[in-house]
Amino acid sequence: MLRTLSERFETAPTLHFPESAPLVVCVHGYGGNSGQFASLRRAIAREFPTLAIDYPTFTPTPDQARHLVQVQLDELEMIGRPFALVAHSMGAVLSLDWVHHRPHPHLTHFISIAGPHRGTHMGWVCPSPLRKLMRPRLDEDPPDAPDVPTLVLQPEFDQQVIPARSMELAGSRLTVVPGEAHNSVLWSDALPPLVRDFLRGGR
Numbered sequence: 001m002l003r004t005l006s007e008r009f010e011t012a013p014t015l016h017f018p019e020s021a022p023l024v025v026c027v028h029g030y031g032g033n034s035g036q037f038a039s040l041r042r043a044i045a046r047e048f049p050t051l052a053i054d055y056p057t058f059t060p061t062p063d064q065a066r067h068l069v070q071v072q073l074d075e076l077e078m079i080g081r082p083f084a085l086v087a088h089s090m091g092a093v094l095s096l097d098w099v100h101h102r103p104h105p106h107l108t109h110f111i112s113i114a115g116p117h118r119g120t121h122m123g124w125v126c127p128s129p130l131r132k133l134m135r136p137r138l139d140e141d142p143p144d145a146p147d148v149p150t151l152v153l154q155p156e157f158d159q160q161v162i163p164a165r166s167m168e169l170a171g172s173r174l175t176v177v178p179g180e181a182h183n184s185v186l187w188s189d190a191l192p193p194l195v196r197d198f199l200r201g202g203r
Helices: 005-010 034-044 062-079 090-101 121-125 128-134 191-201
Strands: 023-027 050-053 083-088 107-113 150-155 173-177
Touching (some): 023 034, 023 062, 034 191, 050 062, 062 090, 083 090, 090 107, 107 191, 173 191
Parallel strands (some): 023 050, 150 173
């Protein structure tokens, strides 16, 4: 049986972080897993506690995946510790949906990595349950960023989120990550300092 987030949080090794350091919560994308954030978590571990959540992506419908993510993020809110969301691809879309529809008084920062917030032309070749979620909606305005400091990271050579402007969030800071593709950005040497500096300084 999977342990709940609160159980994993409470039984984690006791480490000493600055009181101002939020828990960095990583949310993977379609077909991904929590292990994709291993490099980032190791790189920032001396300064920020981290947690990567998992949810199945191949079997559930988008609504089921959304529910699974929402349940875990709701539990984080109930724990009551300040936390920041670092979410990749579909995980960023699902996390943003949670922010826009759930109370989140303990959320401090939101970082979207290659999130197709207005879909992607690749959505037409996605498995059928995903097509509605990922279909391109470029005639719409960019969604609003959360009401916390928000960073959008855009891999320079992303061939899955097309066009790149579908990653934009209104009111956010956008940074292009040079030389990286949709997934390679997660283990890029450039990612940890971008995340670390944003969490230190906010906007």
